[in-house]
Amino acid sequence: MNFFTELREGLMISWSAIRANKLRSVLTTLGIIIGIVTVTLMGTAIAGLNNSFLTSISSIGADVLYVDRASWIIQSTKEWIESQKRPVISLETADTLERQMSLAQAIVPVAQNDEPVKYKKRSSSDVNIIGTTEQFQLTSGFNVAQGRFLSAAECAGGRPVCVIGSEIATNLFQRDPALGEKILVANQAFEVVGVLDKQGGFGDNGGADNEVIVPLPQFNNAFLDQPDYEIQVKVKQLDQLDDAREELRNLLRKIRHLAPGQPDNFTINEQDQFLEIFHKVAGTIGAVGLFITGLSLFVGGIGIMNIMFVSVAERTREIGVRKAIGAKRRTILLQFLIEAACICLIGGIIALGIAWVATLALQKIMPAQMSPMIVAVSLFVSLLTGVLSGFFPAWRAARMNPVDALRNE
Amino acid sequence: MSLIRLKEISRRYQMGAETVHALRGVSLEIQRGEYVAIMGPSGSGKSTLMNLVGCLDTPTGGTYELNGSQVSEMNENQLAEIRNREIGFVFQTFNLLPRSDALRNVELPLVYAGISSHERRQIAQDALRSVGLADRVHHKPNELSGGQRQRVAVARALVNKPSILLADEPTGNLDSKTGTEIMALFQQLADKGNTIILVTHEEEVALHAARIIRIRDGLIASDEPVMK
Numbered sequence: 104m105n106f107f108t109e110l111r112e113g114l115m116i117s118w119s120a121i122r123a124n125k126l127r128s129v130l131t132t133l134g135i136i137i138g139i140v141t142v143t144l145m146g147t148a149i150a151g152l153n154n155s156f157l158t159s160i161s162s163i164g165a166d167v168l169y170v171d172r173a174s175w176i177i178q179s180t181k182e183w184i185e186s187q188k189r190p191v192i193s194l195e196t197a198d199t200l201e202r203q204m205s206l207a208q209a210i211v212p213v214a215q216n217d218e219p220v221k222y223k224k225r226s227s228s229d230v231n232i233i234g235t236t237e238q239f240q241l242t243s244g245f246n247v248a249q250g251r252f253l254s255a256a257e258c259a260g261g262r263p264v265c266v267i268g269s270e271i272a273t274n275l276f277q278r279d280p281a282l283g284e285k286i287l288v289a290n291q292a293f294e295v296v297g298v299l300d301k302q303g304g305f306g307d308n309g310g311a312d313n314e315v316i317v318p319l320p321q322f323n324n325a326f327l328d329q330p331d332y333e334i335q336v337k338v339k340q341l342d343q344l345d346d347a348r349e350e351l352r353n354l355l356r357k358i359r360h361l362a363p364g365q366p367d368n369f370t371i372n373e374q375d376q377f378l379e380i381f382h383k384v385a386g387t388i389g390a391v392g393l394f395i396t397g398l399s400l401f402v403g404g405i406g407i408m409n410i411m412f413v414s415v416a417e418r419t420r421e422i423g424v425r426k427a428i429g430a431k432r433r434t435i436l437l438q439f440l441i442e443a444a445c446i447c448l449i450g451g452i453i454a455l456g457i458a459w460v461a462t463l464a465l466q467k468i469m470p471a472q473m474s475p476m477i478v479a480v481s482l483f484v485s486l487l488t489g490v491l492s493g494f495f496p497a498w499r500a501a502r503m504n505p506v507d508a509l510r511n512e
Numbered sequence: 513m514s515l516i517r518l519k520e521i522s523r524r525y526q527m528g529a530e531t532v533h534a535l536r537g538v539s540l541e542i543q544r545g546e547y548v549a550i551m552g553p554s555g556s557g558k559s560t561l562m563n564l565v566g567c568l569d570t571p572t573g574g575t576y577e578l579n580g581s582q583v584s585e586m587n588e589n590q591l592a593e594i595r596n597r598e599i600g601f602v603f604q605t606f607n608l609l610p611r612s613d614a615l616r617n618v619e620l621p622l623v624y625a626g627i628s629s630h631e632r633r634q635i636a637q638d639a640l641r642s643v644g645l646a647d648r649v650h651h652k653p654n655e656l657s658g659g660q661r662q663r664v665a666v667a668r669a670l671v672n673k674p675s676i677l678l679a680d681e682p683t684g685n686l687d688s689k690t691g692t693e694i695m696a697l698f699q700q701l702a703d704k705g706n707t708i709i710l711v712t713h714e715e716e717v718a719l720h721a722a723r724i725i726r727i728r729d730g731l732i733a734s735d736e737p738v739m740k
Contacts, residue, residue, distance in 0.1 A: 105626065108623070108626065112623055119611045119612070120611075123611055420607065421609060423607075424603075424607045424609065425620070425624075426568075426592065426595075427566070427568060427595060427601050427607075428595070428596065428601070428620055428621045428624060428668070429592050429593065429595050429596020429597070429621055429624035429625065429672075430592065430624050431588075431589050431592045431593075431624075432588060432589065432592075433589075434624065504569075505568045505569075506563050506568050506569050509568070509603070509607070
């Protein structure tokens, strides 16, 4: 008998066995369903988190270096205290860099402050106010949905105008047109000249959608005269990033008169740092999460093994008859393996259905995403659980002595 | 040449510390087309002999030649093939698969022989017709009477055209009327030239055969033809 016919026979026999013990099959399948649902949901949550983070981080350009007083990722209190003692980054530094740096395409000073924003009766507190130049559009990569970005003339002095994030636009204007209207930022009036595209990403705060961008001179006048700047440096070519970072670092050390051997009193931040730490954190969350949810799948697998042992014991006589009629060990082994695999696969398919609905619900509170990859992996894992947990019972069945099996009552 | 040739067959079982000698050197030949009854009280070793002849078990001593091949030296897979090809079993308790209909039960040996589904359906239907159950092919065992069930079992035993039909107390679970019917069926099969080995402890049943072999204490006590 060839493998294909054995497989088909095995499927037929398993199906009738599963149907013959409906309640038992349902209960056993339930264990697998729960296991696969938890594992799949964990997978979708991790995938969603990953995706959402990558969307968020894409607003930090890969070809942009960010000069800050402190590192974005502070790993100890000591490091934080040390960075707080560093001198603030001044506008003059940005001007000097502008004149001297050769590998930069744009050098953009950025100042930030949180202020309440108001339009008529509607208001929004804790909005991120950014004071910068027209070149900020280059480093940020923001696209304007309506109107235009700040002009060079406006940034050199000029009128109090602003570009607002999509969330601010929705909050303050709802469906009304925002262009040309005046909003109050900490009681200073700014005319809206542009609305940004929705940027996405997670978090209600700090996202680019909750920003108001104003010309730097206006920012200095209205909010902070001597803020702690961040200087954003967009390099000419991505493959020169390392050289540009080196040039930038040397220039900064020169500007700050640092002697050789003295540590840097500034930090050059970039996208990679976030990616690195994110991969570390996401990897740990993923591993721990999958391990814990995997435990429930393991319990489901033990359930399958248990029920397969019962099934084999119950059908000892049938096994004897089949052997007497000419079934080989392999045939019997395959028959029970297929039965276990079928139970698990059915469980897996039902579980995916449940997980799909649950993912839709989950998306309301957190990013979650069910990819074809997760579906494939879940089905494979459920099949594997069936084969692994069915193996010992099937092996026991296959090795039965036909004489003893036939004698069994 | 004999279909079955047993030479000095012995079979020991280890029961804890004790060794049980179920067979103590049995030599026996059965020719093609013979109708033989094996008789003996319980514990005499007749079941062990039947299991060995049916290739369900292997002897601890002696040789067994079935249809020209040495069975006593075969491994499990080879034994499974021999059982499939050479032996048709009929059991006291029928041993049909409860969830499968008559046709499917009869098809089973053909499935293990690797015959295509279309062909085996045809063969199985013919086999059921030959035992008088052409109108019961899609009945499950629990929808059939005891006699009908045993007929399905006989059809299953014959479907692969085996060398031996091996029946273990085939009337043990039947009332005397259906028992008689089954014995008449066996007689028909014997008349058609099938080799039948009947294991029983009922004198009346054994008398249907042409030759009676009596086993006692693991040895052949007598082996004589039946006077009719």
